[in-house]
Amino acid sequence: MNKPSLGLRWTAYIVLIGGLLFMLVPFLQMLTTSLMKPGDELTLPPKLWPDPFEWNNYYKVWVEVNFVRYSMNSTFVTVLDMAGMVISCSLVAYGLAFFEFKGRGLIFLAMLGTMMLPSQVTMIPTYFIWKELDMLNTYYPLYLRSFLGGAFGIFLLHQFYKTLPRELYDAAWVDGANPWTIFYKIYLPLTKPAISALAVFTFISSWNSTLEPLIYLQDKKMYTLPLGLLFLRNEVENKTTMIMAGSVITIIPVLIVFLFAQKQFIQGVASSGLKG
Template identity: 45%
Template sequence: MSSGTLDAGRADASRVAAQAEIEARTPPAAERRPKRPTPVRILVVTLLVVSTIVFIYPFVWLVSASFKPRGEVFDNRLVPQTFTLDNYVQVWQEAPMALWLLNTLIVTVLACVTVTISSALVAWGFAYFRFRGRGVLFGLVLATMMLPGAVTMIPTFLIWNALGMTGTLTPLWAGNLFGSAFYIFLLRQFFLGLPRELFEAARIDGANNWTIFRRIALPLTKPALVVTLLFEFQAAWTDLMRPLIYLRDSSTFTIPRGLKALVDQFGFGGEWHWEIIVTASVITTVPMIILFFLGQRHFVEGIATTGTKG
């Protein structure tokens, strides 16, 4: 038998084997058809749709009401019968919204950055280093989560008052320099899920503890850091209690404190200007929605992968 015949036979055998492998990987036509929705699937989808409507309806109503005149705010129409932009013009005239937004942005950014860095440092210490009493110290950190905010409210105020910081924005964010027990727990669990061999290999290559933390640990914990930033952004952006305690001058008001001032200003005499209040609420809510949509992928990933290792 000639070599050409042998080569042709091998080629045919290869083609037959490849065709058989393709047919084995290709599902039958019956399996490729889309499955009909089962009653359970229909029920789940229906519940999800209903839940979505329930959750988004208040915000849709709020946006719709912001485009209505005062007499139609509570007519429960999602499409305004009388569409107007006067509310958005008036709210900027009646209140220093730009200044309040700037104050809120300053406080929120400083609070997010400081609590993320400080909590990550503490969490890295609890996750990476092995020392006597580590479990007890970590338990004490978690125990601070059990203290109600009202317990530490007066001592904290006395401290800031003694430092001469009342009436300024500093008390609204500077406490985050010492970290947060919840974020420390969140980040520690993520650090524990990282392979320790990476850090040991970096140490063999001559990296010190700071280099390992900054160049290896932090990049790998990006989803958890985004979760921390989003949580703290929401907490600082919507915080009303501390501005009520520490802020006196309207030039230092944040958005929640400013909204409280608008409610007080337009609520006297029994004539409530709800169109101004709902419009200001829409303006303050939109930045949070935008930020969540920008970071939702990391948010979901961080929540899904945190706490997988103790």
């Protein structure tokens, strides 16, 4: 295959750099606004750089608005959500990929069909289920469902399992290993890229979730970060700088996780689509 010409490569670099700068502008504006004094963000001509840096915005949001508590709540919910999703999806995907039983294809298709249902369709029935279980204003609705599996996670891991050789399972079975041992010692280590991708997907979804905490949580002390950020406007009036500081606090963990896990994330997503 012929390499692209130098001009074409430079054109691609310029387009990519331009796209990167375009995507960074909103984040940089949010960051600089969070470090301005209240009112400086409304001056004309607009300030592009804080002078001086107002770090007190972060202190007020973190301590006085109690974002430290919201961060702990989000961490608790997100960790349990990730654990439940990884454990349940890896087990179900393993069973669907390697076990032969009647109705396996129908079950898999039915599971994929649930991915086509908008969340708004099941929102009200799900709410009444949790209400009948007396679990409103608790964290159970936010993570307990993950221990029952998720269609997207099962599909992602199932596709990855299908790329692995079946001969590994057969050889281990002949050597006397049971299905649990084969799963834990052979296939689970091989699926680390796909599991990492699922963990990142789950982390981002759970950490940024606003609608479900808004529906199920009434106690202010139980708010997660996105919900605390939503109601920050009611706590501080006409202080965009503090709202931007809260936004930076909320988004930093997502950036850190993605930066450190991007290699495994990309590898897992790419490998999961190699074989249908």
